[in-house]
Amino acid sequence: MLFRQLFDPGTSTYTYLIADIQTREAALVDAVLEQVERDTRLLRELGLALRYCLETHVHADHVTGAGQLKALTGCQTIVPQYAEVACADRQLHDDEEIWIGDISIKAIATPGHTDSHLAYLVNQTHLLTGDALLIRGCGRTDFQSGNAGLLYDAITQRLFTLPGDTLVYPGHDYRGQTVSTIWEERQWNPRLARRSRQDFIEFMAGLRLPPPQKMMEAVPANQVCGQVEVHA
Numbered sequence: 098m099l100f101r102q103l104f105d106p107g108t109s110t111y112t113y114l115i116a117d118i119q120t121r122e123a124a125l126v127d128a129v130l131e132q133v134e135r136d137t138r139l140l141r142e143l144g145l146a147l148r149y150c151l152e153t154h155v156h157a158d159h160v161t162g163a164g165q166l167k168a169l170t171g172c173q174t175i176v177p178q179y180a181e182v183a184c185a186d187r188q189l190h191d192d193e194e195i196w197i198g199d200i201s202i203k204a205i206a207t208p209g210h211t212d213s214h215l216a217y218l219v220n221q222t223h224l225l226t227g228d229a230l231l232i233r234g235c236g237r238t239d240f241q242s243g244n245a246g247l248l249y250d251a252i253t254q255r256l257f258t259l260p261g262d263t264l265v266y267p268g269h270d271y272r273g274q275t276v277s278t279i280w281e282e283r284q285w286n287p288r289l290a291r292r293s294r295q296d297f298i299e300f301m302a303g304l305r306l307p308p309p310q311k312m313m314e315a316v317p318a319n320q321v322c323g324q325v326e327v328h329a
């Protein structure tokens with residue numbers, strides 16, 4: 098498997114490139130509009146054909162590159178079931194699997210940050226956690242139908258039950274961390290380790306974070322696959 102973690106410094110977003118080395122087929126997860134040129138160049142340089150552009154959720158902090166990537170490469174755009182993204186080619190439901198050559202990408206329903214969020218387990222070894230589980234943190238739950246109780250259940254029942262050596266690749270990191278493991282997060286994630294569901298709900302309610310700068314433009318833009326004029 099070819100696996101690359103790409104970073105957008107403007108929004109601290111990780112985009113993941115996954116490819117089958119034999120068939121040269123590729124998928125991108127959580128592409129960023131401002132990085133479409135970087136991504137298409139890399140695909141070209143590595144001799145890869147983009148089959149799928151997947152989203153973990155409808156983002157509030159950046160505009161997706163999926164619509165542009167589809168126009169440029171003919172890839173299918175894929176979003177979680179129930180996400181209000183009418184332009185997407187396909188919706189994935191919990192436990193559904195897609196394949197890139199011999200590599201499986203399995204959807205795991207992880208609502209709570211948003212109500213239709215998916216994590217993707219790649220090759221049974223690499224878990225793309227989107228904004229559900231971050232390294233030593235988790236996604237916020239105070240808008241976009243967020244729900245702290247549901248997020249606690251999704252992380253503890255669906256993600257923390259995976260093998261401890263499963264690699265954790267988050268949708269964002271703001272402190273330079275790149276990868277963790279399920280074991281590490283079970284032990285050391287300060288929001289979840291040794292915290293009850295009620296504790297977690299109260300902690301999340303007390304965060305009082307400012308809204309993301311791009312929220313008012315990012316959410317509507319992402320509901321049309323990023324195919325709008327963006328005024329920065």
Ligand code: FE
Nearest residue numbers: 156157158228
């Ligand atoms: Fe998010």
